[in-house]
Amino acid sequence: MNILIEAHNLRKRYGTVTAVHDFSHRFAPGKITAILGPSGSGKSTTLAMIAGLIDPDAGSLLLGGNDITGLPAERRDFGLVFQNYSLFPHLTVVENVEFGLRVRGVGRAERRRKAAEALNQVHIQHLADRRIHQISGGEQQRVALARALSFTPQLLLLDEPLSALDAKLREGLRAELGRLLNELSLTAIYVTHDQVEAMSLGHELIIMQGGRIEQAGTPLEVYTRPATPFVATFLGSANLLEGECIRSQGQTRLRLPFIELPVPDGTPIGPCRVMLRPEDISIVADGDGQMCGEVTASVFLGNQARLTVVAGGCALSVDASNEAIPSTGDAVSLRVREAKLRIMPKGD
Amino acid sequence: MLRRSGFIFCLAVTVALMAVILLPLLVVVLGSCVNASLLGLSTDLWSGSRNDIFDFSAFAYIFQNYGDWALFSLELALGCVAICLLVAVPAGYALARHPFPGSLLVEELVLLPLSLPGITLSMGLLAAYGELRGPYLVLAGHLLYTIPFMLRVVTATLRSFDVGRLEAAARSLGATLPQRLFLVILPNLRHAMMVGSLLVFAVSWGEFNVSFLLNRGRPQTFPAVLYDTYTNQSIQISSAATTIFLAIVIPAVIAIQWLGGRESSDLEQGA
Numbered sequence: 012m013n014i015l016i017e018a019h020n021l022r023k024r025y026g027t028v029t030a031v032h033d034f035s036h037r038f039a040p041g042k043i044t045a046i047l048g049p050s051g052s053g054k055s056t057t058l059a060m061i062a063g064l065i066d067p068d069a070g071s072l073l074l075g076g077n078d079i080t081g082l083p084a085e086r087r088d089f090g091l092v093f094q095n096y097s098l099f100p101h102l103t104v105v106e107n108v109e110f111g112l113r114v115r116g117v118g119r120a121e122r123r124r125k126a127a128e129a130l131n132q133v134h135i136q137h138l139a140d141r142r143i144h145q146i147s148g149g150e151q152q153r154v155a156l157a158r159a160l161s162f163t164p165q166l167l168l169l170d171e172p173l174s175a176l177d178a179k180l181r182e183g184l185r186a187e188l189g190r191l192l193n194e195l196s197l198t199a200i201y202v203t204h205d206q207v208e209a210m211s212l213g214h215e216l217i218i219m220q221g222g223r224i225e226q227a228g229t230p231l232e233v234y235t236r237p238a239t240p241f242v243a244t245f246l247g248s249a250n251l252l253e254g255e256c257i258r259s260q261g262q263t264r265l266r267l268p269f270i271e272l273p274v275p276d277g278t279p280i281g282p283c284r285v286m287l288r289p290e291d292i293s294i295v296a297d298g299d300g301q302m303c304g305e306v307t308a309s310v311f312l313g314n315q316a317r318l319t320v321v322a323g324g325c326a327l328s329v330d331a332s333n334e335a336i337p338s339t340g341d342a343v344s345l346r347v348r349e350a351k352l353r354i355m356p357k358g359d
Numbered sequence: 360m361l362r363r364s365g366f367i368f369c370l371a372v373t374v375a376l377m378a379v380i381l382l383p384l385l386v387v388v389l390g391s392c393v394n395a396s397l398l399g400l401s402t403d404l405w406s407g408s409r410n411d412i413f414d415f416s417a418f419a420y421i422f423q424n425y426g427d428w429a430l431f432s433l434e435l436a437l438g439c440v441a442i443c444l445l446v447a448v449p450a451g452y453a454l455a456r457h458p459f460p461g462s463l464l465v466e467e468l469v470l471l472p473l474s475l476p477g478i479t480l481s482m483g484l485l486a487a488y489g490e491l492r493g494p495y496l497v498l499a500g501h502l503l504y505t506i507p508f509m510l511r512v513v514t515a516t517l518r519s520f521d522v523g524r525l526e527a528a529a530r531s532l533g534a535t536l537p538q539r540l541f542l543v544i545l546p547n548l549r550h551a552m553m554v555g556s557l558l559v560f561a562v563s564w565g566e567f568n569v570s571f572l573l574n575r576g577r578p579q580t581f582p583a584v585l586y587d588t589y590t591n592q593s594i595q596i597s598s599a600a601t602t603i604f605l606a607i608v609i610p611a612v613i614a615i616q617w618l619g620g621r622e623s624s625d626l627e628q629g630a
């Protein structure tokens with residue numbers, strides 16, 4: 012029962028501030044769409060408009076082609092998992108989980124059976140009779156998930172569901188959540204500011220900033236082919252460089268301050284911005300490099316080190332394997348993986 | 360050793376303070392039924408039999424002569440509880456859930472009667488609604504003193520668990536407005552409403568100034584029985600009146616303490 016959800020030009024203003032500008036997207040049925048953005052990017056407001064908790068000032072929301080923009084939240088049949096759990100403190104775990112069924116008039120025996128099923132899905136059936144204050148944060152989030160799943164919602168909305176948990180617990184629950192959502196093949200919208208969560212859980216990624224969609228696509232597309240400098244720097248680390256594409260000797264070439272490289276024909280000629288990820292610059296043996304630089308800083312990250320290398324007057328972030336980490340002050344030869352260069356028109 | 364002597368010192372201070380507070384009450388309670396000579400009081404003030412150690416005739420006297428006063432006070436206190444539940448709970452919800460510019464000022468204004476002397480409040484009410492002087496104006500006076508208590512307890516509780524968040528969760532689960540009210544909001548306000556009701560009852564039951572000034576004729580409220588008996592009757596009879604007064608108010612105060620403690624511990628546990 013996966014119905015297409017479409018948002019058309021959803022807009023929300025608070026006083027003079029526009030929190031969301033014309034948000035349009037078709038959410039892939041049966042897939043997880045992660046909305047990623049920094050604080051204040053409008054992602055939670057967008058989710059609240061989809062949930063029906065906030066009325067949009069303009070735009071429409073279609074569910075299976077039917078306009079549900081004015082439909083109140085309680086009649087949308089969407090499951091919602093909140094960042095702070097929002098469990099009912101006066102009810103037990105199982106009473107929380109069966110709440111959605113209770114308000115739908117489902118009989119006690121049937122709702123107990125369905126609630127037990129939902130608790131089983133998130134592996135907390137043994138906590139059914141506990142009070143909410145008697146269980147941990149991770150367990151509370153599982154209850155919130157079971158509660159949202161118990162009435163088989165048409166769409167599952169998750170608003171930063173793991174951000175209140177500590178790092179280790181978050182990692183474990185993230186993997187479990189991904190497995191469960193994929194098993195259920197439920198259409199889900201997952202709002203987060205955590206790029207690892209967004210990339211690992213989302214089949215599709217929407218990057219938002221300043222209330223606008225910066226880019227939408229698969230995580231791989233967005234990571235490898237960022238549409239804007241913001242996306243390039245927000246998702247992972249990136250060197251953003253000023254460059255120029257020129258025609259020289261029948262070839263299109265990219266001129267950077269420290270190197271000149273051939274690029275595919277058809278690349279627009281003129282000033283441009285270039286994104287180069289730290290992992291796409293390699294430290295190579297002397298003589299194999301395309302350029303030289305001097306290491307000015309080094310941060311050890313365990314499996315690798317993040318170096319700052321100054322080449323041609325530019326400070327570049329470069330990843331080095333932990334097997335051979337150059338020291339500060341060392342001269343190194345660098346090689347760029349040309350296929351990974353991302354050239355963006357200047358002015359974006 | 361130092362910790363033990365510190366504990367003994369604290370215990371001694373606590374017991375001494377309790378004695379200072381409770382002894383007069385104990386004397387009053389005993390004075391209502393124990394022969395005055397046993398308490399070291401002048402037997403002239405003892406209205407019971409000279410030979411009996413215990414004598415409960417003073418209670419019978421109070422019930423006989425002031426029973427309707429006690430009933431009026433109880434009706435007034437229960438009426439205040441009912442009206443506060445009907446008025447202050449929705450008002451507290453509105454103020455906590457949908458604040459507007461100036462809503463904090465409204466909350467403070469509602470508290471204002473608590474800082475006014477009873478005579479000022481009474482004169483104000485008489486000037487405005489003098490023709491209503493009698494039980495209904497007494498009820499109005501009591502409400503001015505009791506609504507702030509219920510309102511404060513309700514708004515503080517609603518803010519402590521962010522009712523908006525729970526309502527949003529209930530809406531997302533399909534709960535209509537009446538379902539949200541009866542399945543989420545009111546159950547979470549149960550403690551607050553119980554504590555508020557007991558506070559309102561205790562304040563109304565013990566109110567004297569406003570009741571005395573706004574009422575017309577008899578019956579008066581029960582604190583007026585204390586005034587009447589202490590000025591006109593024997594110590595035994597006035598002690599019996601005081602004992603009845605305490606027997607009503609002390610359980611309410613203990614229940615407030617107990618419920619208040621339970622509520623705060625529930626909230627501290629992250630419920």
